[in-house]
Amino acid sequence: MNVVIIGYGMAGSRLAAELRDRGPHIKVTVLGAEPHRAYNRIMLSSVLAGKVRERDVEITEAAGHGIDLRPGVTVTAIDRGARMITTDAGDRIEYDHLVLATGSRALIPPLSGLDREHLPERVAVFRTLDDCRRILATASGARTALVLGGGLLGLEAARGLAARGIATEVVHAVGHLMERQLDPGASAVLVRTLAGIGITAHLDAMAASVAADADGVTLGLADGRELRADLLVVACGVRPETALAAETGLAVERGVVVDDHMRTSDPHISAIGDCAQHEGVVSGLVAPAWEQARIVARVLGGEDPLARYRPLPVVTRLKAAGIDLAAMGTSMPAEGAEELSFADPARGTYAKLTIVDERLTGAILLGDNPSVGAVIQLFDRGAPVPVDRRALLLGRAIGVPAATQAESPALMPDAATVCQCNTVSKGALVRCWRAGARSVDDVVAATRATTGCGTCRDAVEGIVDWLSTVDSSEVAA
Ligand SMILES: Cc1cc2nc3c(=O)[nH]c(=O)nc-3n(C[C@H](O)[C@H](O)[C@H](O)COP(=O)(O)OP(=O)(O)OC[C@H]3O[C@@H](n4cnc5c(N)ncnc54)[C@H](O)[C@@H]3O)c2cc1C
Numbered sequence: 001m002n003v004v005i006i007g008y009g010m011a012g013s014r015l016a017a018e019l020r021d022r023g024p025h026i027k028v029t030v031l032g033a034e035p036h037r038a039y040n041r042i043m044l045s046s047v048l049a050g051k052v053r054e055r056d057v058e059i060t061e062a063a064g065h066g067i068d069l070r071p072g073v074t075v076t077a078i079d080r081g082a083r084m085i086t087t088d089a090g091d092r093i094e095y096d097h098l099v100l101a102t103g104s105r106a107l108i109p110p111l112s113g114l115d116r117e118h119l120p121e122r123v124a125v126f127r128t129l130d131d132c133r134r135i136l137a138t139a140s141g142a143r144t145a146l147v148l149g150g151g152l153l154g155l156e157a158a159r160g161l162a163a164r165g166i167a168t169e170v171v172h173a174v175g176h177l178m179e180r181q182l183d184p185g186a187s188a189v190l191v192r193t194l195a196g197i198g199i200t201a202h203l204d205a206m207a208a209s210v211a212a213d214a215d216g217v218t219l220g221l222a223d224g225r226e227l228r229a230d231l232l233v234v235a236c237g238v239r240p241e242t243a244l245a246a247e248t249g250l251a252v253e254r255g256v257v258v259d260d261h262m263r264t265s266d267p268h269i270s271a272i273g274d275c276a277q278h279e280g281v282v283s284g285l286v287a288p289a290w291e292q293a294r295i296v297a298r299v300l301g302g303e304d305p306l307a308r309y310r311p312l313p314v315v316t317r318l319k320a321a322g323i324d325l326a327a328m329g330t331s332m333p334a335e336g337a338e339e340l341s342f343a344d345p346a347r348g349t350y351a352k353l354t355i356v357d358e359r360l361t362g363a364i365l366l367g368d369n370p371s372v373g374a375v376i377q378l379f380d381r382g383a384p385v386p387v388d389r390r391a392l393l394l395g396r397a398i399g400v401p402a403a404t405q406a407e408s409p410a411l412m413p414d415a416a417t418v419c420q421c422n423t424v425s426k427g428a429l430v431r432c433w434r435a436g437a438r439s440v441d442d443v444v445a446a447t448r449a450t451t452g453c454g455t456c457r458d459a460v461e462g463i464v465d466w467l468s469t470v471d472s473s474e475v476a477a
Pocket residue numbers: 006007008009010011012031032033034041042043044045073074075076101102103104126127128153156241244272273274275284285286287289317319453
Protein backbone atom coordinates (compact mmCIF):
# COMPACT_ATOMS: atom_id res chain seq x y z
CA MET A 1 0.00 0.00 0.00
CA ASN A 2 1.18 3.43 -0.95
CA VAL A 3 0.39 5.94 1.83
CA VAL A 4 1.07 9.64 1.29
CA ILE A 5 1.01 11.97 4.32
CA ILE A 6 0.58 15.71 3.79
CA GLY A 7 2.20 17.52 6.71
CA TYR A 8 5.50 16.65 8.38
CA GLY A 9 4.61 17.97 11.83
CA MET A 10 3.86 16.22 15.11
CA ALA A 11 0.98 14.11 13.79
CA GLY A 12 2.48 13.33 10.35
CA SER A 13 5.86 12.25 11.72
CA ARG A 14 4.23 10.05 14.39
CA LEU A 15 2.00 8.37 11.81
CA ALA A 16 5.00 7.70 9.54
CA ALA A 17 6.84 6.03 12.44
CA GLU A 18 3.77 4.02 13.44
CA LEU A 19 3.31 2.76 9.86
CA ARG A 20 6.97 1.89 9.53
CA ASP A 21 6.73 -0.17 12.72
CA ARG A 22 3.97 -2.21 11.10
CA GLY A 23 6.19 -3.58 8.37
CA PRO A 24 7.59 -2.95 4.92
CA HIS A 25 4.38 -3.70 3.04
CA ILE A 26 3.39 -0.05 3.47
CA LYS A 27 5.32 2.51 1.43
CA VAL A 28 5.19 5.88 3.19
CA THR A 29 5.86 9.31 1.70
CA VAL A 30 5.70 12.41 3.92
CA LEU A 31 5.54 15.90 2.41
CA GLY A 32 6.12 18.89 4.64
CA ALA A 33 5.91 22.58 3.79
CA GLU A 34 8.41 23.62 6.46
CA PRO A 35 12.01 23.55 5.26
CA HIS A 36 13.33 21.33 8.05
CA ARG A 37 12.69 17.97 9.68
CA ALA A 38 9.74 17.64 12.03
CA TYR A 39 10.30 19.00 15.51
CA ASN A 40 8.49 18.96 18.83
CA ARG A 41 6.38 22.09 18.34
CA ILE A 42 5.28 22.03 21.97
CA MET A 43 8.86 22.57 23.07
CA LEU A 44 9.18 25.84 21.12
CA SER A 45 8.11 27.54 24.36
CA SER A 46 11.19 26.07 26.02
CA VAL A 47 13.38 27.08 23.05
CA LEU A 48 12.06 30.62 23.39
CA ALA A 49 12.80 30.58 27.12
CA GLY A 50 16.37 29.38 26.39
CA LYS A 51 15.85 26.15 28.32
CA VAL A 52 16.48 23.82 25.38
CA ARG A 53 18.27 24.18 22.08
CA GLU A 54 16.78 23.82 18.63
CA ARG A 55 18.58 20.59 17.96
CA ASP A 56 17.08 19.04 21.11
CA VAL A 57 13.54 19.38 19.79
CA GLU A 58 14.05 17.65 16.45
CA ILE A 59 11.78 14.61 16.03
CA THR A 60 13.90 11.80 14.70
CA GLU A 61 11.59 8.82 15.06
CA ALA A 62 10.52 8.89 11.40
CA ALA A 63 13.84 9.99 9.97
CA GLY A 64 16.17 7.75 7.97
CA HIS A 65 14.25 4.52 8.24
CA GLY A 66 13.02 3.78 4.76
CA ILE A 67 10.37 6.47 4.82
CA ASP A 68 10.42 8.93 1.94
CA LEU A 69 10.57 12.23 3.85
CA ARG A 70 10.35 15.40 1.82
CA PRO A 71 10.65 18.59 3.86
CA GLY A 72 10.29 21.91 2.04
CA VAL A 73 7.56 20.55 -0.25
CA THR A 74 4.07 22.05 -0.22
CA VAL A 75 1.17 20.08 -1.64
CA THR A 76 -0.89 22.41 -3.80
CA ALA A 77 -3.71 20.17 -5.07
CA ILE A 78 -5.41 16.81 -4.57
CA ASP A 79 -6.98 15.00 -7.52
CA ARG A 80 -9.29 12.54 -5.80
CA GLY A 81 -10.44 10.90 -9.05
CA ALA A 82 -6.89 10.02 -10.12
CA ARG A 83 -5.72 9.58 -6.47
CA MET A 84 -2.85 11.91 -7.09
CA ILE A 85 -1.43 14.96 -5.39
CA THR A 86 0.52 17.83 -6.93
CA THR A 87 3.37 19.65 -5.20
CA ASP A 88 4.61 23.22 -5.54
CA ALA A 89 7.53 21.83 -7.57
CA GLY A 90 5.03 20.44 -10.07
CA ASP A 91 5.61 16.80 -9.04
CA ARG A 92 2.61 14.49 -9.13
CA ILE A 93 2.52 11.62 -6.63
CA GLU A 94 0.00 8.77 -6.62
CA TYR A 95 -1.53 7.37 -3.45
CA ASP A 96 -3.64 4.42 -2.38
CA HIS A 97 -4.42 6.22 0.84
CA LEU A 98 -3.86 9.89 1.62
CA VAL A 99 -3.59 11.34 5.13
CA LEU A 100 -4.04 15.04 5.82
CA ALA A 101 -1.89 16.13 8.77
CA THR A 102 -1.73 19.79 7.83
CA GLY A 103 -2.07 21.17 11.37
CA SER A 104 -3.06 24.73 12.17
CA ARG A 105 -1.86 28.18 11.31
CA ALA A 106 -1.60 31.18 13.59
CA LEU A 107 -4.64 33.41 13.56
CA ILE A 108 -3.87 37.01 12.65
CA PRO A 109 -6.60 39.30 13.99
CA PRO A 110 -7.98 41.93 11.62
CA LEU A 111 -6.13 44.94 13.03
CA SER A 112 -5.20 47.94 10.98
CA GLY A 113 -1.51 47.71 10.12
CA LEU A 114 -1.39 43.89 10.38
CA ASP A 115 -1.14 42.08 7.05
CA ARG A 116 -1.20 38.26 7.26
CA GLU A 117 1.12 37.78 4.32
CA HIS A 118 3.67 40.39 5.35
CA LEU A 119 3.97 40.93 9.08
CA PRO A 120 5.64 44.25 9.87
CA GLU A 121 9.17 44.16 11.23
CA ARG A 122 9.31 43.59 15.01
CA VAL A 123 6.02 41.68 14.82
CA ALA A 124 5.83 37.86 14.90
CA VAL A 125 3.38 35.04 15.43
CA PHE A 126 4.34 31.93 17.44
CA ARG A 127 3.62 28.67 15.65
CA THR A 128 6.69 27.42 13.81
CA LEU A 129 10.40 27.08 14.38
CA ASP A 130 10.91 29.95 11.93
CA ASP A 131 8.49 32.09 13.97
CA CYS A 132 10.50 31.24 17.07
CA ARG A 133 13.74 32.23 15.33
CA ARG A 134 12.15 35.50 14.25
CA ILE A 135 11.07 36.29 17.80
CA LEU A 136 14.50 35.44 19.17
CA ALA A 137 16.25 37.56 16.54
CA THR A 138 14.07 40.57 17.39
CA ALA A 139 14.29 39.88 21.12
CA SER A 140 18.07 40.06 21.14
CA GLY A 141 18.76 43.60 22.28
CA ALA A 142 15.09 44.21 23.11
CA ARG A 143 14.19 45.57 26.54
CA THR A 144 10.41 45.54 26.26
CA ALA A 145 7.88 43.25 24.57
CA LEU A 146 4.15 43.04 24.03
CA VAL A 147 2.24 39.80 23.68
CA LEU A 148 -1.21 40.02 22.15
CA GLY A 149 -3.29 37.21 23.60
CA GLY A 150 -3.44 35.89 27.17
CA GLY A 151 -4.19 32.28 26.35
CA LEU A 152 -1.84 29.37 27.00
CA LEU A 153 0.41 30.16 24.04
CA GLY A 154 0.58 33.88 24.79
CA LEU A 155 1.52 33.26 28.40
CA GLU A 156 4.19 30.74 27.44
CA ALA A 157 5.61 33.27 24.97
CA ALA A 158 5.51 35.99 27.64
CA ARG A 159 7.26 33.72 30.15
CA GLY A 160 9.96 32.92 27.60
CA LEU A 161 10.59 36.60 26.90
CA ALA A 162 10.53 37.55 30.58
CA ALA A 163 13.05 34.80 31.26
CA ARG A 164 15.39 36.68 28.92
CA GLY A 165 15.10 39.78 31.10
CA ILE A 166 12.63 41.54 28.80
CA ALA A 167 9.85 43.54 30.52
CA THR A 168 6.74 41.99 28.98
CA GLU A 169 3.14 43.13 28.81
CA VAL A 170 0.32 40.77 27.88
CA VAL A 171 -2.73 42.33 26.22
CA HIS A 172 -5.88 40.25 26.46
CA ALA A 173 -9.31 41.13 25.05
CA VAL A 174 -11.23 39.13 27.68
CA GLY A 175 -11.69 39.99 31.37
CA HIS A 176 -9.60 37.05 32.57
CA LEU A 177 -6.56 35.14 31.34
CA MET A 178 -6.79 31.68 29.71
CA GLU A 179 -10.58 31.90 29.77
CA ARG A 180 -10.92 28.48 28.15
CA GLN A 181 -9.21 26.81 31.10
CA LEU A 182 -9.46 29.22 34.05
CA ASP A 183 -12.17 31.04 35.97
CA PRO A 184 -11.82 34.70 37.04
CA GLY A 185 -10.56 33.72 40.52
CA ALA A 186 -7.67 31.66 39.13
CA SER A 187 -6.88 34.41 36.63
CA ALA A 188 -6.66 37.01 39.42
CA VAL A 189 -4.07 34.88 41.24
CA LEU A 190 -2.21 34.22 37.99
CA VAL A 191 -2.05 37.95 37.18
CA ARG A 192 -0.36 38.49 40.53
CA THR A 193 2.07 35.62 39.98
CA LEU A 194 2.96 37.00 36.55
CA ALA A 195 3.58 40.46 37.99
CA GLY A 196 6.10 38.87 40.33
CA ILE A 197 8.14 37.59 37.38
CA GLY A 198 8.09 40.76 35.32
CA ILE A 199 4.93 40.26 33.23
CA THR A 200 2.12 42.83 33.32
CA ALA A 201 -1.33 41.75 32.15
CA HIS A 202 -3.83 44.17 30.59
CA LEU A 203 -7.30 42.59 30.70
CA ASP A 204 -10.42 43.68 28.80
CA ALA A 205 -8.01 45.41 26.45
CA MET A 206 -9.18 45.30 22.84
CA ALA A 207 -6.40 45.87 20.32
CA ALA A 208 -7.25 48.06 17.34
CA SER A 209 -4.08 48.85 15.41
CA VAL A 210 -0.42 48.04 14.99
CA ALA A 211 2.24 50.44 13.77
CA ALA A 212 5.83 49.28 13.57
CA ASP A 213 9.07 50.89 12.46
CA ALA A 214 12.77 50.32 12.94
CA ASP A 215 12.61 51.74 16.48
CA GLY A 216 9.68 49.84 17.91
CA VAL A 217 6.09 48.79 17.63
CA THR A 218 2.97 50.57 18.88
CA LEU A 219 -0.20 48.70 19.73
CA GLY A 220 -3.24 50.96 19.67
CA LEU A 221 -6.12 49.90 21.92
CA ALA A 222 -9.81 50.51 21.25
CA ASP A 223 -10.03 52.67 24.39
CA GLY A 224 -7.47 55.07 22.91
CA ARG A 225 -4.45 53.92 24.90
CA GLU A 226 -1.20 53.16 23.10
CA LEU A 227 1.36 50.60 24.27
CA ARG A 228 4.87 50.68 22.85
CA ALA A 229 7.61 48.06 22.95
CA ASP A 230 10.60 46.74 21.02
CA LEU A 231 8.69 43.70 19.84
CA LEU A 232 5.15 42.33 19.50
CA VAL A 233 4.20 38.65 19.55
CA VAL A 234 0.72 37.91 18.23
CA ALA A 235 -0.70 34.84 20.02
CA CYS A 236 -4.41 35.07 19.24
CA GLY A 237 -5.13 31.39 18.67
CA VAL A 238 -4.93 29.07 15.68
CA ARG A 239 -7.14 27.96 12.81
CA PRO A 240 -7.05 24.44 11.34
CA GLU A 241 -5.30 24.33 7.97
CA THR A 242 -8.17 23.05 5.82
CA ALA A 243 -7.75 24.88 2.50
CA LEU A 244 -6.53 21.84 0.51
CA ALA A 245 -9.32 19.65 1.87
CA ALA A 246 -11.96 22.26 1.08
CA GLU A 247 -10.63 22.82 -2.44
CA THR A 248 -10.88 19.12 -3.23
CA GLY A 249 -14.47 18.98 -1.99
CA LEU A 250 -14.04 17.11 1.30
CA ALA A 251 -16.52 17.89 4.08
CA VAL A 252 -15.00 20.73 6.08
CA GLU A 253 -16.50 22.63 8.99
CA ARG A 254 -14.08 24.15 11.51
CA GLY A 255 -11.76 21.28 10.66
CA VAL A 256 -11.78 18.42 8.16
CA VAL A 257 -14.71 16.27 9.26
CA VAL A 258 -13.69 12.70 10.18
CA ASP A 259 -15.43 9.62 11.54
CA ASP A 260 -14.25 7.36 14.37
CA HIS A 261 -11.68 5.73 12.04
CA MET A 262 -10.36 9.21 11.19
CA ARG A 263 -11.69 8.88 7.65
CA THR A 264 -12.85 12.00 5.84
CA SER A 265 -15.87 12.09 3.53
CA ASP A 266 -13.62 10.30 0.99
CA PRO A 267 -12.78 6.74 2.23
CA HIS A 268 -9.33 6.98 0.61
CA ILE A 269 -8.42 10.05 2.65
CA SER A 270 -7.95 10.38 6.43
CA ALA A 271 -7.21 13.45 8.52
CA ILE A 272 -5.42 13.59 11.88
CA GLY A 273 -4.14 16.18 14.32
CA ASP A 274 -4.98 19.86 14.48
CA CYS A 275 -6.66 19.90 11.05
CA ALA A 276 -9.19 17.16 11.89
CA GLN A 277 -12.62 17.63 13.42
CA HIS A 278 -13.98 14.61 15.27
CA GLU A 279 -17.45 14.71 16.82
CA GLY A 280 -17.50 18.46 16.33
CA VAL A 281 -14.20 18.95 18.18
CA VAL A 282 -10.92 20.27 16.80
CA SER A 283 -8.57 19.38 19.60
CA GLY A 284 -5.47 21.50 18.94
CA LEU A 285 -3.41 19.31 21.28
CA VAL A 286 -0.77 16.70 20.78
CA ALA A 287 -2.21 13.80 22.81
CA PRO A 288 -5.28 13.47 20.55
CA ALA A 289 -3.08 13.97 17.45
CA TRP A 290 -0.80 11.08 18.43
CA GLU A 291 -3.68 8.83 19.40
CA GLN A 292 -5.34 9.57 16.04
CA ALA A 293 -2.07 8.69 14.28
CA ARG A 294 -2.06 5.36 16.13
CA ILE A 295 -5.63 4.64 15.09
CA VAL A 296 -4.91 5.35 11.41
CA ALA A 297 -1.80 3.14 11.57
CA ARG A 298 -3.84 0.28 13.06
CA VAL A 299 -6.48 0.65 10.37
CA LEU A 300 -4.08 0.98 7.41
CA GLY A 301 -1.62 -1.58 8.76
CA GLY A 302 -4.40 -4.17 8.80
CA GLU A 303 -3.87 -4.83 12.48
CA ASP A 304 -7.35 -3.61 13.38
CA PRO A 305 -9.29 -2.31 10.36
CA LEU A 306 -12.13 -1.29 12.68
CA ALA A 307 -10.00 0.61 15.21
CA ARG A 308 -11.90 3.61 16.55
CA TYR A 309 -10.66 6.85 18.00
CA ARG A 310 -12.18 7.71 21.37
CA PRO A 311 -11.20 11.09 22.82
CA LEU A 312 -9.67 10.99 26.31
CA PRO A 313 -10.01 13.63 29.03
CA VAL A 314 -7.61 16.48 28.47
CA VAL A 315 -5.32 17.96 31.11
CA THR A 316 -3.71 21.29 30.22
CA ARG A 317 -0.47 22.34 31.86
CA LEU A 318 1.30 25.65 31.46
CA LYS A 319 4.95 25.08 30.60
CA ALA A 320 6.38 28.16 32.24
CA ALA A 321 9.11 28.19 34.86
CA GLY A 322 7.86 29.55 38.17
CA ILE A 323 4.18 28.97 37.36
CA ASP A 324 2.69 25.59 38.22
CA LEU A 325 -0.68 25.39 36.57
CA ALA A 326 -2.81 22.38 35.68
CA ALA A 327 -6.38 22.72 34.40
CA MET A 328 -8.77 19.99 33.31
CA GLY A 329 -12.38 19.57 32.33
CA THR A 330 -14.73 22.49 32.60
CA SER A 331 -14.45 25.53 34.84
CA MET A 332 -18.05 26.51 34.00
CA PRO A 333 -20.58 26.17 36.82
CA ALA A 334 -22.94 23.28 36.08
CA GLU A 335 -26.34 22.63 37.59
CA GLY A 336 -26.10 20.38 40.62
CA ALA A 337 -22.29 20.53 40.65
CA GLU A 338 -20.38 20.84 43.89
CA GLU A 339 -17.72 23.51 43.69
CA LEU A 340 -14.87 23.80 46.15
CA SER A 341 -12.24 26.45 45.92
CA PHE A 342 -9.35 27.85 47.87
CA ALA A 343 -7.33 30.97 47.12
CA ASP A 344 -4.16 32.30 48.70
CA PRO A 345 -3.20 35.11 46.28
CA ALA A 346 -0.23 36.26 48.35
CA ARG A 347 1.37 32.85 47.89
CA GLY A 348 0.16 32.46 44.31
CA THR A 349 -2.04 29.50 45.13
CA TYR A 350 -5.50 28.75 43.81
CA ALA A 351 -7.38 25.46 43.70
CA LYS A 352 -10.84 24.68 42.46
CA LEU A 353 -12.58 21.34 42.09
CA THR A 354 -15.90 20.79 40.32
CA ILE A 355 -17.64 17.56 41.27
CA VAL A 356 -20.74 16.01 39.73
CA ASP A 357 -22.10 12.67 40.97
CA GLU A 358 -18.99 12.06 43.09
CA ARG A 359 -16.70 12.51 40.07
CA LEU A 360 -14.37 15.34 39.14
CA THR A 361 -15.63 17.13 36.05
CA GLY A 362 -13.12 19.94 36.28
CA ALA A 363 -10.20 21.24 38.29
CA ILE A 364 -7.86 24.19 38.34
CA LEU A 365 -4.66 23.96 40.37
CA LEU A 366 -2.34 26.94 40.37
CA GLY A 367 0.76 27.34 42.50
CA ASP A 368 1.83 24.98 45.23
CA ASN A 369 -0.86 22.26 45.27
CA PRO A 370 0.42 18.99 46.76
CA SER A 371 -2.64 17.09 45.52
CA VAL A 372 -2.13 17.83 41.82
CA GLY A 373 -1.05 14.25 41.03
CA ALA A 374 -4.00 12.74 42.89
CA VAL A 375 -6.47 15.16 41.27
CA ILE A 376 -5.22 14.38 37.76
CA GLN A 377 -5.47 10.65 38.46
CA LEU A 378 -9.03 10.93 39.73
CA PHE A 379 -10.02 13.06 36.74
CA ASP A 380 -8.31 10.76 34.21
CA ARG A 381 -9.89 7.62 35.52
CA GLY A 382 -13.29 9.12 36.30
CA ALA A 383 -12.87 7.58 39.75
CA PRO A 384 -15.05 8.63 42.72
CA VAL A 385 -13.62 11.44 44.84
CA PRO A 386 -12.88 10.78 48.52
CA VAL A 387 -15.44 11.73 51.13
CA ASP A 388 -13.02 14.28 52.56
CA ARG A 389 -13.12 16.82 49.74
CA ARG A 390 -11.33 19.47 51.77
CA ALA A 391 -8.29 17.23 52.09
CA LEU A 392 -8.23 16.70 48.32
CA LEU A 393 -8.51 20.43 47.72
CA LEU A 394 -5.76 21.30 50.17
CA GLY A 395 -3.48 18.39 49.41
CA ARG A 396 -4.01 15.97 52.23
CA ALA A 397 -6.31 13.54 50.46
CA ILE A 398 -7.58 10.55 52.34
CA GLY A 399 -8.44 7.41 50.42
CA VAL A 400 -6.40 8.37 47.35
CA PRO A 401 -2.66 8.61 46.97
CA ALA A 402 -1.90 11.86 48.76
CA ALA A 403 1.48 12.59 47.33
CA THR A 404 2.33 13.53 43.81
CA GLN A 405 3.04 10.86 41.24
CA ALA A 406 6.77 11.35 41.53
CA GLU A 407 6.72 11.03 45.29
CA SER A 408 4.66 7.91 45.74
CA PRO A 409 4.69 5.56 42.74
CA ALA A 410 3.94 2.54 44.91
CA LEU A 411 0.53 3.97 45.79
CA MET A 412 -0.36 5.00 42.28
CA PRO A 413 -2.91 2.74 40.59
CA ASP A 414 -1.68 0.92 37.49
CA ALA A 415 -4.33 2.59 35.38
CA ALA A 416 -3.08 6.10 36.25
CA THR A 417 -1.85 7.97 33.18
CA VAL A 418 1.69 9.18 33.75
CA CYS A 419 2.48 10.65 30.31
CA GLN A 420 -0.60 12.51 29.08
CA CYS A 421 0.81 13.28 25.61
CA ASN A 422 1.51 9.62 24.77
CA THR A 423 -1.16 8.12 27.04
CA VAL A 424 1.32 5.97 28.98
CA SER A 425 0.05 4.51 32.25
CA LYS A 426 2.02 3.47 35.31
CA GLY A 427 1.08 -0.12 34.42
CA ALA A 428 2.70 0.25 30.98
CA LEU A 429 5.92 1.48 32.61
CA VAL A 430 5.89 -1.45 35.06
CA ARG A 431 5.33 -3.94 32.20
CA CYS A 432 8.19 -2.34 30.34
CA TRP A 433 10.43 -2.82 33.39
CA ARG A 434 9.37 -6.43 33.66
CA ALA A 435 10.23 -6.92 29.98
CA GLY A 436 13.81 -5.90 30.74
CA ALA A 437 14.02 -2.11 30.58
CA ARG A 438 16.36 -0.95 33.36
CA SER A 439 16.80 2.79 32.89
CA VAL A 440 14.75 5.90 32.15
CA ASP A 441 16.15 5.91 28.60
CA ASP A 442 15.07 2.27 28.06
CA VAL A 443 11.58 3.02 29.34
CA VAL A 444 11.31 6.16 27.20
CA ALA A 445 12.48 4.29 24.10
CA ALA A 446 9.91 1.56 24.63
CA THR A 447 6.89 3.68 25.60
CA ARG A 448 7.66 7.20 24.27
CA ALA A 449 6.72 8.58 27.71
CA THR A 450 8.18 12.11 28.28
CA THR A 451 8.60 12.81 24.54
CA GLY A 452 5.67 15.26 24.33
CA CYS A 453 5.54 18.28 26.63
CA GLY A 454 8.01 16.62 29.00
CA THR A 455 6.19 17.62 32.20
CA CYS A 456 5.99 13.95 33.27
CA ARG A 457 9.78 13.51 33.30
CA ASP A 458 10.02 13.68 37.11
CA ALA A 459 7.15 11.20 37.51
CA VAL A 460 8.75 8.72 35.07
CA GLU A 461 12.12 9.05 36.79
CA GLY A 462 10.39 8.52 40.14
CA ILE A 463 8.74 5.33 38.92
CA VAL A 464 11.96 3.95 37.44
CA ASP A 465 13.74 4.78 40.68
CA TRP A 466 11.09 3.01 42.69
CA LEU A 467 11.17 -0.03 40.38
CA SER A 468 14.90 -0.27 40.77
CA THR A 469 14.59 -0.38 44.55
CA VAL A 470 11.83 -2.96 44.86
CA ASP A 471 11.95 -6.56 43.85
CA SER A 472 9.99 -6.71 40.58
CA SER A 473 8.04 -9.67 41.97
CA GLU A 474 6.63 -7.27 44.59
CA VAL A 475 5.27 -4.99 41.87
CA ALA A 476 1.65 -5.70 41.11
CA ALA A 477 1.01 -6.65 37.48
C1 LIG B 1 4.55 27.07 21.17
C2 LIG B 1 3.51 25.98 21.21
C3 LIG B 1 3.30 25.29 22.40
C4 LIG B 1 2.36 24.25 22.44
N1 LIG B 1 2.20 23.58 23.61
C5 LIG B 1 1.35 22.52 23.65
C6 LIG B 1 1.22 21.74 24.84
O1 LIG B 1 1.82 22.03 25.87
N2 LIG B 1 0.42 20.64 24.81
C7 LIG B 1 -0.25 20.28 23.67
O2 LIG B 1 -0.94 19.26 23.67
N3 LIG B 1 -0.16 21.01 22.53
C8 LIG B 1 0.62 22.12 22.50
N4 LIG B 1 0.73 22.85 21.34
C9 LIG B 1 -0.08 22.43 20.17
C10 LIG B 1 0.62 21.30 19.41
O3 LIG B 1 1.87 21.74 18.98
C11 LIG B 1 -0.24 20.86 18.22
O4 LIG B 1 -1.45 20.32 18.72
C12 LIG B 1 0.47 19.81 17.37
O5 LIG B 1 1.64 20.35 16.80
C13 LIG B 1 -0.46 19.30 16.27
O6 LIG B 1 0.25 18.50 15.36
P1 LIG B 1 -0.12 18.49 13.80
O7 LIG B 1 0.83 17.57 13.17
O8 LIG B 1 -1.58 18.30 13.64
O9 LIG B 1 0.17 19.98 13.31
P2 LIG B 1 1.59 20.67 13.12
O10 LIG B 1 2.54 20.22 14.14
O11 LIG B 1 1.30 22.12 13.00
O12 LIG B 1 2.11 20.12 11.71
C14 LIG B 1 1.45 20.40 10.50
C15 LIG B 1 2.48 20.48 9.41
O13 LIG B 1 1.82 20.41 8.15
C16 LIG B 1 2.46 21.28 7.26
N5 LIG B 1 1.57 21.59 6.14
C17 LIG B 1 0.41 22.31 6.16
N6 LIG B 1 -0.12 22.37 4.92
C18 LIG B 1 0.71 21.69 4.10
C19 LIG B 1 0.72 21.40 2.69
N7 LIG B 1 -0.25 21.84 1.88
N8 LIG B 1 1.76 20.69 2.18
C20 LIG B 1 2.75 20.24 2.99
N9 LIG B 1 2.79 20.48 4.32
C21 LIG B 1 1.80 21.18 4.87
C22 LIG B 1 2.78 22.49 8.14
O14 LIG B 1 3.79 23.29 7.54
C23 LIG B 1 3.24 21.80 9.41
O15 LIG B 1 4.62 21.56 9.39
C24 LIG B 1 1.63 23.91 21.27
C25 LIG B 1 1.84 24.64 20.08
C26 LIG B 1 2.75 25.67 20.06
C27 LIG B 1 2.97 26.43 18.78
